Each structure stands twice: as structure tokens, then as C-alpha cells.
Amino acid sequence: MDHFELKNGALHAEDVPLETIAREVGTPVYVYSRATLTRHARVFREALSALPSVHIAFAVKSNPNLAVLHLLASEGYGADVVSEGEMRRALAAGIPARDIVFSGVGKSKRELKAAVEAGIGQFNLESEEEGVELAEIAAVLGKRASCALRVNPNVDARTHAKISTGKAENKFGVAYDVAAGIYARLAGLPGLQMRGLAVHIGSQISDLEPSRQAFIKMGALMETIRAEGHEVTHMDLGGGLGVPYKVGESLPTPDDYGRMVHDVAKDWGVTLMFEPGRVITGNSGVLVTEVIRVKQGASNPFVVVDAAMNDLARPAMYDAWHDFAAVNPTGATMVANIVGPICESSDTFAMGREIDAVKAGDFGVFRTAGAYGATMANTYNSRALVPEVMVDGEKWGLVANRIEPETILAAERVPEWLKQA
Numbered sequence: 091m092d093h094f095e096l097k098n099g100a101l102h103a104e105d106v107p108l109e110t111i112a113r114e115v116g117t118p119v120y121v122y123s124r125a126t127l128t129r130h131a132r133v134f135r136e137a138l139s140a141l142p143s144v145h146i147a148f149a150v151k152s153n154p155n156l157a158v159l160h161l162l163a164s165e166g167y168g169a170d171v172v173s174e175g176e177m178r179r180a181l182a183a184g185i186p187a188r189d190i191v192f193s194g195v196g197k198s199k200r201e202l203k204a205a206v207e208a209g210i211g212q213f214n215l216e217s218e219e220e221g222v223e224l225a226e227i228a229a230v231l232g233k234r235a236s237c238a239l240r241v242n243p244n245v246d247a248r249t250h251a252k253i254s255t256g257k258a259e260n261k262f263g264v265a266y267d268v269a270a271g272i273y274a275r276l277a278g279l280p281g282l283q284m285r286g287l288a289v290h291i292g293s294q295i296s297d298l299e300p301s302r303q304a305f306i307k308m309g310a311l312m313e314t315i316r317a318e319g320h321e322v323t324h325m326d327l328g329g330g331l332g333v334p335y336k337v338g339e340s341l342p343t344p345d346d347y348g349r350m351v352h353d354v355a356k357d358w359g360v361t362l363m364f365e366p367g368r369v370i371t372g373n374s375g376v377l378v379t380e381v382i383r384v385k386q387g388a389s390n391p392f393v394v395v396d397a398a399m400n401d402l403a404r405p406a407m408y409d410a411w412h413d414f415a416a417v418n419p420t421g422a423t424m425v426a427n428i429v430g431p432i433c434e435s436s437d438t439f440a441m442g443r444e445i446d447a448v449k450a451g452d453f454g455v456f457r458t459a460g461a462y463g464a465t466m467a468n469t470y471n472s473r474a475l476v477p478e479v480m481v482d483g484e485k486w487g488l489v490a491n492r493i494e495p496e497t498i499l500a501a502e503r504v505p506e507w508l509k510q511a
């Protein structure tokens with residue numbers, strides 16, 4: 091459910107016509123709905139309410155905008171960060187350091203040090219080597235870093251290969267069979283406080299069975315580690331719950347997920363931690379674009395829009411589907427290919443799709459663009475970095491400016507020695 095709906099024939103974000111934002115800010119532009127974000131945050135929390143002790147850390151990488159983080163902080167969400175930059179954002183948004191989880195397979199020494207100094211609540215270690223480095227850094231600073239060991243459970247999440255993270259061949263975590271030994275060795279290091287295990291098998295999960303299998307394996311591993319005399323007080327079950335990208339698509343709901351977790355983990359006697367990203371932000375945002383022109387094609391017309399793969403990379407990266415809708419639909423439809431202006435054939439949003447009929451100058455939206463949208467944007471083809479807007483009822487405002495190519499050009503230099511022919 092979201093708050094991007096037709097009112098009097100015009101597509102609105104809550105009570106604001108998208109055309110108003112498109113004309114005032116220019117296109118392309120991301121638009122987020124505060125009511126949708128809040129709703130998703132509460133629905134997810136409510137779905138876990140039968141569990142005794144829960145900590146939810148929003149996966150910042152899905153949408154790191156400061157206003158989004160601020161809103162989720164006010165909903166009591168912590169943050170799951172994967173870089174020092176994301177950590178700084180979460181802190182700037184008012185998320186307490188103790189509520190931040192630091193994930194990621196390649197945390198540098200500099201990042202580990204910065205995170206220990208900031209008092210980050212939990213490090214999800216991805217290797218024994220990382221644990222040893224962190225222990226040294228923490229000891230030098232006179233601290234103990236709270237840690238979970240990320241385990242690769244070797245299950246297939248049955249999602250797109252590029253967003254699958256829990257199979258043996260993936261780079262994430264330590265192998266299941268050696269995890270208990272690594273945990274025991276790391277627990278013996280004075281700089282570390284080993285407190286739990288972490289798992290995250292992938293993203294856009296549309297079938298709960300692989301997650302259930304992974305969680306059962308994690309529960310068994312927890313028992314083994316406890317039997318060897320070590321404490322396990324936290325179990326981080328990661329994120330990954332999928333969202334519908336197509337009208338009518340049916341996926342497991344947060345309630346289905348909550349029931350499954352409850353079945354598996356209710357008696358673990360730990361604080362359960364979750365790292366949802368997409369399920370909170372996905373349907374909370376759209377990318378508004380203007381049709382530049384419609385050009386004839388071999389079979390279908392090409393609708394050339396001013397948004398491109400640099401603004402929304404998911405179709406080019408993962409063959410992802412985003413529903414397209416006209417901002418002021420006439421009721422007529424057309425079958426078309428929707429493409430951006432970038433000089434790459436992968437800059438294609440849809441092929442041979444039935445869409446609202448549009449013509450040059452019309453505005454349209456790509457839906458479900460709130461997760462892995464603006465956060466992946468870049469300036470390829472020397473295009474601007476796409477701006478972001480938040481709507482709240484009748485109020486709206488820019489939450490990220492458009493960064494013009496001139497600003498980026500100003501950061502570049504031609505050295506004197508290159509000028510001397």
C-alpha cells in the first residue's frame with residue numbers, strides 16, 4: 091500500500107499533485123511519501139510484536155537520504171550501515187551510536203577505528219581476519235567492540251543472482267562449518283565482546299522457505315556455541331523481504347515473515363535483530379520523469395524519457411521491473427519501449443509494455459523506486475545528480491538538491507604539466 095494515487099484524474103503524492111513538483115523542481119526527481127514510510131515502518135515493527143526482544147536496524151544503503159533516516163529514527167529505528175559514510179549519515183540523523191550495526195565484507199582499518207571511536211553498537215564480522223584486526227584497534231583505544239559473527243548458511247534465497255548473498259560461493263560471512271571455531275577464538279580476544287550471530291541471505295526475497303531454513307541452521311549453530319561455553323545474546327536475522335513491483339504481484343507480507351520468525355526463534359532467549367531496507371522504502375518513493383519525445387521504432391514506439399539508468403539503475407543492473415504510469419492519464423493506452431537518453435542499450439526501462447498513452451511533454455512515474463533508486467544514482471554521461479523531494483500531506487520540500495554537472499566539473503583539474511604542450 092502506498093500514498094501515490096489518482097485524485098481528480100491526476101497522480102498525487104499524498105495531497106500534492108506530482109505535476110506541481112515536476113514543474114517546480116524539474117525532472118527527473120524522486121518523490122517520497124512520509125505517510126507511506128511511516129506506515130511501512132510501523133507495519134514491520136507490528137509484525138514482530140509477538141517476539142520478546144527486538145531491535146530493528148534500517149538498512150541505510152536502500153535509501154540513505156538524511157530526511158528518510160531522520161523519520162525512521164523518530165520511529166525508533168536503528169541503522170544498519172556498510173561504510174563510514176553511512177555511519178556518519180545515521181549519526182547525523184540522530185540515530186544513537188549504540189543502535190547502529192556496522193555490516194560489510196570490506197570494512198577498512200580506518201572505518202573500524204572510526205566506528206569504535208563513535209561507540210557503534212555492533213560490528214557484524216565477516217571473517218576471522220576482520221575480528222583480529224578489530225580486536226587490536228579496540229584494545230589500543232581501550233575499548234571492547236560488541237560483535238556478531240556473520241555466517242554464510244549456504245542456502246539459496248531463490249532471488250536474482252546479483253542480490254543473492256547466502257550461498258557458499260558468495261563473498262559474505264564465514265562458512266557455516268567453521269563458524270563455531272572462529273566464534274570461540276574471537277571470544278578469547280580481549281578487544282572483542284562476542285555477543286551473537288548474523289545472517290542475511292539476499293534481497294527481494296519472495297519465498298520465505300529459504301529464510302526459514304537459514305534461521306533453523308542459525309539456531310542450531312547458536313546451541314552449539316552455547317554448549318561450548320560461550321554467550322549468545324543477540325541473533326541478527328538480516329533483511330531481504332521483497333516488495334511487489336508489479337500491480338497484482340503477491341509476496342509474503344511482514345506478518346507472514348513475523349509468524350515464520352516467531353515459529354523458528356521465539357524460544358532462543360536472545361534479542362532478535364532485523365535489517366529491513368527495501369520493505370520499508372521501496373513503495374515509499376517514485377521517480378518522476380518527463381517524456382522528451384516519442385520516436386518510431388521497428389515494432390513498438392520508443393518513449394524517450396528524461397530519467398535514465400544513471401538515475402535509476404535497477405533495470406539495467408538486475409533486469410528489474412518498475413511499473414510506469416502517466417501523471418495525467420487520459421485513459422488511453424499504448425504498447426511501447428520506455429528508454430532513457432544515455433548512450434547504452436541497457437538504458438531501457440521497459441520493452442513492449444502496455445502503458446498509459448503519453449506524448450512529448452507529459453510527465454510519468456516509475457513506481458516502487460524508493461529503495462536502491464537515488465542511492466545508486468550517478469552522473470554518467472555528465473548528467474546531473476537527481477534531486478529528492480519528501481511529501482507530507484499538503485506540504486512538500488526538497489530533501490536533496492539537484493547537483494548540476496557544473497558543480498562536478500568544478501572539482502576537476504587540468505594539471506599545469508599537461509597544459510605545457
Ligand SMILES: *Cc1c(COP(=O)(O)O)cnc(C)c1O
Nearest residue numbers: 149290293329330365366367368
Ligand atoms: C542490503 C542488506 C540489507 C537490506 O536488504 P533489503 O533487501 O533492502 O531488506 C540488510 N542487511 C545486509 C547485511 C545487507 O547487505
